[in-house]
Amino acid sequence: DAGVTQSPTHLIKTRGQQVTLRCSPKSGHDTVSWYQQALGQGPQFIFQYYEEEERQRGNFPDRFSGHQFPNYSSELNVNALLLGDSALYLCASSLRTGGATDTQYFGPGTRLTVL
Amino acid sequence: AQSVTQLGSHVSVSEGALVLLRCNYSSSVPPYLFWYVQYPNQGLQLLLKYTTGATLVKGINGFEAEFKKSETSFHLTKPSAHMSDAAEYFCAVSNAGGTSYGKLTFGQGTILTVHP
Numbered sequence: 001d002a003g004v005t006q007s008p009t010h011l012i013k014t015r016g017q018q019v020t021l022r023c024s025p026k027s028g029h030d031t032v033s034w035y036q037q038a039l040g041q042g043p044q045f046i047f048q049y050y051e052e053e054e055r056q057r058g059n060f061p062d063r064f065s066g067h068q069f070p071n072y073s074s075e076l077n078v079n080a081l082l083l084g085d086s087a088l089y090l091c092a093s094s095l096r097t098g099g100a101t102d103t104q105y106f107g108p109g110t111r112l113t114v115l
Numbered sequence: 116a117q118s119v120t121q122l123g124s125h126v127s128v129s130e131g132a133l134v135l136l137r138c139n140y141s142s143s144v145p146p147y148l149f150w151y152v153q154y155p156n157q158g159l160q161l162l163l164k165y166t167t168g169a170t171l172v173k174g175i176n177g178f179e180a181e182f183k184k185s186e187t188s189f190h191l192t193k194p195s196a197h198m199s200d201a202a203e204y205f206c207a208v209s210n211a212g213g214t215s216y217g218k219l220t221f222g223q224g225t226i227l228t229v230h231p
Contacts, residue, residue, distance in 0.1 A: 040224075043219070106158035
């Protein structure tokens with residue numbers, strides 16, 4: 001059973017560019033959350049998708065947007081990249097059973113470097 | 116609002132010694148608490164979680180944590196450290212309720228080093 005997969009593994013962009021990161025959830029999961037982990041920090045919640053809609057959002061600007069597809073996979077888009085966007089971007093999937101304790105399974109992440 | 120504070124960004128122990136990683140939380144409603152481990156160049160793996168009921172929670176790899184409401188703490192322990200335990204550990208909190216479903220708030224992390 002494949003776990004959460006993310007692509008690409010690493011990415012280098014320059015300031016002002018746009019980037020798209022992809023995530024495939026664990027088999028049977030319907031909810032995808034995205035987190036940003038800056039170097040030396042804990043992950044910070046960006047947003048969550050369920051039923052192809054953004055259900056909640058953390059304290060991130062509108063430059064960060066996402067999408068969920070009918071097969072539950074998801075994309076994270078970041079526009080007008082800033083140096084401060086350099087981080088490890090983690091995708092987590094879960095099966096929404098109605099409780100906040102639903103276990104989130106994390107992928108290996110995409111390392112984004114903005115030059 | 117909810118928050119997590121992990122006391123000690125680095126903890127060093129000898130192999131076979133007790134591991135104690137400290138976590139304090141702040142939450143306006145009863146919290147759900149988690150410990151995750153992150154090995155280099157990998158994602159996060161769930162060690163254990165507290166929801167309701169028994170306050171002593173056992174997880175994988177011999178780790179356990181105790182929820183103490185009066186102290187707003189959820190410290191992680193392991194009786195005997197193994198070299199393979201060397202990693203970064205994150206404490207996280209989430210709340211019940213539809214508007215905050217599944218949103219994890221993480222601490223800053225604690226890097227555990229295990230010496231032979």
